[in-house]
Amino acid sequence: MKSYQLFNWQTRPRLVDVPQPTAGPNQVLVKVGGNGLCHSDLHAVDDLTCCPPHLDIELPLALGHEIAGWVEALGPGVQGLDIGQPCAITIAGCGQCVLCAQGWNNYCRSRGKQVGMGLGGGLSEYVVAPVSAIVPLRSLAPWQAAPLTDAGLSSYHAVKRVLPLLTPGSSVVVIGVGGLGHLAVAALKAICAARVIVTDQRPQALELAISMGADLAMLSGDTVAQQIIDATAGADVQAVLDFVGMNSSIQLARQVIRPLGHIVVVGRGGGSIDFSPHGLPHGACISSTFGGSKLELMELLALAEGGGIACHVERHPLSQVDAVFDKLRRNEILGRAVIVPDDH
Structure with missing residues (x-):
C-alpha cells in the first residue's frame, strides 16, 4: 500500500510502498477515506514538539491523525462493528484511570502513543487503530468527518x-x-x-x-x-x-x-x-486544552450529520501530499486540507 512516512527526524517524509498492516487483538483495520492535515504534523517533522521523548517513537512512521474511513477487518476480540462500516478515529485513553472513567480520554495521563502520533497514521491507504478509538459514522462521508476528529x-x-x-x-x-x-x-x-x-x-x-x-x-x-x-x-x-x-x-x-x-x-x-x-x-x-473527549466527538459528528456544522475542506489526492504540506507551511490553506485516496 502507499504510505507517507517519516524516515528521519526533521527531514521531508516520503510516499513509499509498504506492506498492508493487519489488526491485532482489540484492534481494527481501517481503509482510509480521508485524513486532515494539521500543523501538529508539521511540528512533528520540523521541530519535534509533538513527539514527547517518553513515548520512544520509532521510525519510519506514517503521519496523519485526523482520520476517517471504513472498517476493513476486525482483530481478535473485537465485537460490535461490521466490515464496511464507515467510522472515524479519535484519541484512545487507557480506559482504567479516573479521567477515562469520567469520560475524559483526551486527558488520560496513560494514553501513550496514538494513531499518527507514535503509531502508524492515516496518510496511508490503510491504518490500524485500537477499537476504543473507533467512532461509527452514519450519513457523513469519511472525507467530511476526518477533519472533525481533531480540528473540529x-x-x-x-x-x-x-x-x-x-x-x-x-x-x-x-x-x-x-x-x-x-x-x-x-x-x-x-x-x-x-x-x-x-x-x-x-x-x-x-x-x-x-x-x-x-x-x-x-x-x-x-x-x-x-x-x-x-x-x-x-x-x-x-x-x-x-x-x-x-x-x-x-x-x-x-x-x-x-x-x-x-x-x-x-x-x-x-x-x-x-x-x-x-x-x-x-x-x-x-x-x-488538548483535543476533546470521545463523547464530544460523537456529539460533533451528530451535529454535522444533521447539517448543524460543516468544515471548509480542500480535498487533495494522496499522491500530492508533499505539495499540500508545503501549502500548509506557507499558510495557504483556507479551512482544512484533507488527503483522500487517489481513486476517490
Missing part, C-alpha cells in the same frame, strides 16, 4: 468549556479563524446564543468566518482590542477562544475579558502569561 473536536471542546457563560446577550471572541477557528465559529452559532466576534490578520479568513455565521469580523492590529470593547459597549466579553496562542493574542484576550470570564488558549503559538493577582480581571480564568 478541539474547537468544539473549547466551546463546551465556556458554554455556561454564553447566555443570550453575551459576547465571545474567536482569535484566529484558521483550520480550527472557523469550526469554533460554526459550533458557537450552532449551540449557543452569544454574539460571535472574530479577529484575524487575513481578510479571506474573516470572509470565511462571516460565511460560518460570525456576527462581527475585525482585522487584527493595534486597535482591535478597543474595537472589541466599543462593539460590546464597554461591557467586555464573557469568553475568548484563542486559536493562535502567541503573546500578542493572549494579551488581546486579557485586554477584553470581563470579570468572571474565561480565556481558553487552544493555539500552540508559544505564548505565555505571567500570573499575578492583578494579571486578569477579578474572577477571570485562563486555561489550555
